[in-house]
Amino acid sequence: MKRDSRLSSVLHALLHMAEHDGPMTSEALGQCLGTNPVVVRRSMGLLREAGLVTAERGHAGGWRISADLAAVSLRRLHEALGEPAIFAIGNRNETPECLVEQSVNAALEGAFAEAEALLLERFADVTLADLAEDFARRHAQRRAAKE
Amino acid sequence: MKRDSRLSSVLHALLHMAEHDGPMTSEALGQCLGTNPVVVRRSMGLLREAGLVTAERGHAGGWRISADLAAVSLRRLHEALGEPAIFAIGNRNETPECLVEQSVNAALEGAFAEAEALLLERFADVTLADLAEDFARRHAQRRAAKE
């Protein structure tokens, strides 16, 4: 199964946008992420629909963050991306007749539900502002290490 | 991404085996699971390597559970299957140079690590014996409902 890396991607893009004055084009973001501008537009388009960024077309256009960094949690981004499936493991059959399979599904679903709840809780705790701060710290450390 | 349902499958198979006297063939298990005998052999082969089941070839052959039901947890089965990836979501790049991406990865990895730890803990808590008991309860309930 191929992993969905869109959350990672949009976070990377948003932080670059946060560090940058003025709008950034899909082309520029694509270079930051090492991918194609169309891929950037696809993900950013979902964030636009969620009201987190705005897009301007034409000359000097591009993407801008339109929300407070401290108000955008990883969870909100996950939702904006359409809440893709979190787990790569799952039940063979979601609505089995077989009682044996029902027991199996119930046990697995319980465990997955708990893990998912914890993950979403952690996602809710982390905002773009936190990540920007973490980045600033790493940046300062690298500069200090070079001296 | 397609979900890995092998854990669900082998649990289903093992419980049928636990309810059944004598060995069960891949053919019979394939019918329980609605799949092909070769698919059954592939997964069961991994459990055999982990010492959880034995296979007998030839006439009246098939698969048998060779461990105490109470000693086989979901976690042990997950390990026997080669500990497949749990999450369908992940980082775009595992070892980025970009400091921004490093911040993103660190935040995501922390959350995923916590969720994975919780999931594996829950998996460790549930054994085949627990599932067999749950099945027996469902079976009794269905019979009661029919009367």
Add this chain to the structure above:
DNA sequence: TTTCATGTAACTATATATGTTACGATTCGG
């Protein structure tokens, strides 16, 4: 020795994310 079963390799099918090409729609500058 025939039959039934696992063991395994090789190939196909399917699903999904990602990447790419192409082009329409819109905005700005000259």
Add this chain to the structure above:
DNA sequence: CCGAATCGTAACATATATAGTTACATGAAA
């Protein structure tokens, strides 16, 4: 107003992983 820049989006290609299928060798029992 024209043309370049940019998003918006459809259509298609590629990559990868799981699952399914076919084929056949190996081994055990009647």
